Amino acid sequence: MALQQLKQNAYTSIYDTVSQTKQFMNEKLSEIATNITILDNDSDLNSLLNRSDDSAFELEPLDYVSLNKSLEKVFIHRNGVMDSILVFYNNGKIAFQKNEEVINNTTLPLEYYISRIDEDKNLSSNHWLMQTDYNQDNGHQGYVSAFKLLGKKRDFIKGVLLFQIRPSYFKTILGNPTISQNGYLCLISKDGVMRFKDIDPKYELIDNELKNTILDGHQTQGKTSIMNSSGNQMLVIYDTLSINKWIIAAVVPENELYHKVDYMKYINLAMMFILIIIAIFLANLLANVITKPIIHLTRKINNIEQGNFEITFSDKQNIKEIDVLNRGIRDMIHRISDLIVKLETEQEKKRLAELTALQYQIQPHFLYNTLFSIKQLCEMGETKKAGSMVLALSNFFRISISKGSEIIPISQEIKHIENYLQIQESRYGDKFNYRIDIPEEMLNYKILKLTLQPLIENSLYHGIKQKNEKGTIYVRGIEMEDDCYIWVEDNGAGMSPEKLMELNSSIHEDNVIENPVGFGVGNVHKRLQLHFGNNYGLFYESEEGLGTVVTVKIKRIQ
Incomplete structure (x- = not known):
């Protein structure tokens, strides 16, 4: 009974692999x-x-552009599966291939593809072609094409649309699943058998024999057994792709499939071994009854040396001297923990006070300049521009307040800098332009409020305005693994190597408040480290005369 259950479990596991592979391949x-x-x-x-x-x-030339545009509509959705698209028509009057690059002046043996179609098959359908080969250098290879003939009758076929599928796609799908040491997945059609795994020669199954056995059975799914030329019985479990009626099959030696049964004879030995281990454990436990309290206390002290204060002490020890030491160490840890909490609270208050001071220092200066610009626009009769500026200013301060929240979505921070840039563009429209390129998927992640605005302000005042020519501010971002990166770039005056080194050093100093160099960006850096950890913050890159790039690294938090 147990043997039959193991066999059934093995069948189920392999069939699940075949079914999942079939479903995934059929979708693609x-x-x-x-x-x-x-x-x-x-x-x-x-x-x-x-x-x-x-x-x-x-x-x-315009025909090439139109043809490339038509193919690009489809090629852009290749999803790592499609390798190329080829259009061949009217004896090569139109012969155009599209892959990563545009390739034309290609040729195609049209008669070969016409010959691949059965007499009774509808010419207007999609057709599939598998080509397989094996060589000593590259092992098993497989190529799959999907094509459609252009014409309504076999004698009037004038061209073909050919989609070539990447060989690496099938190698990944068929080569990665582990069936057994010498088991493998393969794809079977009337053209041949495609597989990629190399196995022991004694388990080889002739491809034609496998193909004929499965295809002649006229079954869409099931299992069968084939004996190979070495006398080994090979189990084949298969299912059918609905898109082109090709077969996904798992081939596995039966002697490997049932090898788990051999483990049953070792159960008794394992049980005896476990009983011996338990006996040894109980003996050691009895021998350590006297020294156990000392050992535990020593371990607690070792944990304290490593900075771990989350230690639980029992209220009463059986040995009086150990109990005295236990209570003394417990009281000492409580006092140290209270001092650490008090120190951290004071430091946190100090940082928050510094950050609040920084925000109040920035906002009045910016507000005065903006209000003065609005006044000038009103005096010049530019009421529409003045109204836009007032709206941008109100949105700017609304996001700055954010109902007291220190953490806001990146989308809000982007709106914040857009309002700021809109205001500055109204003031210095002839000095700069800007571009923001943040991926849609990043906009819901969290960022500290007022992270990007000081950086953009530096780019404008210390970069663009110093170059005396119109510049560009470019904000872009990507996500990598567990982190997000945002770059603020400008093509302004840049910095000398000495000034760049001084700036990068100053923003990483502990007491950035007393260092006038990088005061604003230093606070941004410290805020990022305070909330996200020491691996996050700012880093500047610059080249004199070419511009400056500041990298903002934050943790990816929904």
Whole structure:
């Protein structure tokens, strides 16, 4: 009974692997088929093909652009599966291939693809072609193409749409799952068998024998057993892709499949070993009854030396001397913990006071300049610009307040700097322009309020305005693993190597308040480290005359 259950579990596990592989592959190949249909119905492509029937037709540069545009609509959704798209029509009047780069002037053996279609098969359908080979250097290789013939009758086929699928896709799908040491996944069609895993020769199964056995069975799924030329019985579990009726099969030697049964004979030995270990443990426990309190106290002291104060002490010890030491160490730890909490609270209050002072220092200066600019616009009759400036200023301070929240979404911080840049652009429109490129998926992550505005202010006042020519401020971001990176770049005056080194050193000093160099950005850096950890903060890069880049590294938090 146990043997039958183990066999059934083995079958179920392999079939689950086959079924999941089939489902995943069927989804990807269905996307390819859909893209063929989309391209076949593309009005621009069909118009170009129809025009090529004219004997005087020649591809013009605009035709290449139109053809590339039609193919790009499909190629952009390749998702790592599609390798290239090829259009061949009217004896090569239109011969165009699209992959990572645009390639034209290609040729295609049209007759070969026509010959691949069965007489009774609908020519307007999508067709699939598998090519397999094996060589000593590269091992098993596999290539799959999906194509559609352009024409309504076999005698009037004039061209083909061909989608080539990346060989690496099938190598990943078929080569990664572990069936057993010499078991493997393969893809079977009337063209052959595609597989990538190298196995012991004694477990080899002739591809034609495997193909004929499965395809002649006319079953969409199931299992069968085949004896190979070495006399080993090979179990084959298979299922069918709905998109093209190809077979996904798992081939595994039966003697490997049932090797777990051999473990049963070791159960008794394992039980005896466990009983011996338990006996040794009980003996040691009895021998250490007297020294156990001392050992525990020593371990607690070692933990204290490593900075761990979260230690639990029992109220009463059986040995009087140990109890005295126990209570003394416990009281000492409590006093030390209270002092640490008090010190951290004082430092936190000090940092928050410094940050509050910084915010109040920045905002009045900016407010006075902005209000003065609004006054000038009103005096000049530019009421619409003045109104836009007032709206941007109100939004700027609304986000600055953020209901007292120190942490806001990146989207809010981006709106904040957009309002700031809009105000500054109204004041210095002839001095700079700006561009913001933050991925959509980053906008919901959290950031400290007023992180980017001081950096952009530095770029404007110490970079762009110092160069006496119109500059650009570029804000961009990406996410990498558990972190987010935001760069604020300008093409302003830049800094000398000495000044750059002084700035990077100053913002990483503990007492940045007393250092006038990098005062604002230093506070931003300390705030980031306070909230996200010492691995986060700011780093400046600059080259004199070319501009400055400041990197903001924060933890990725939803």
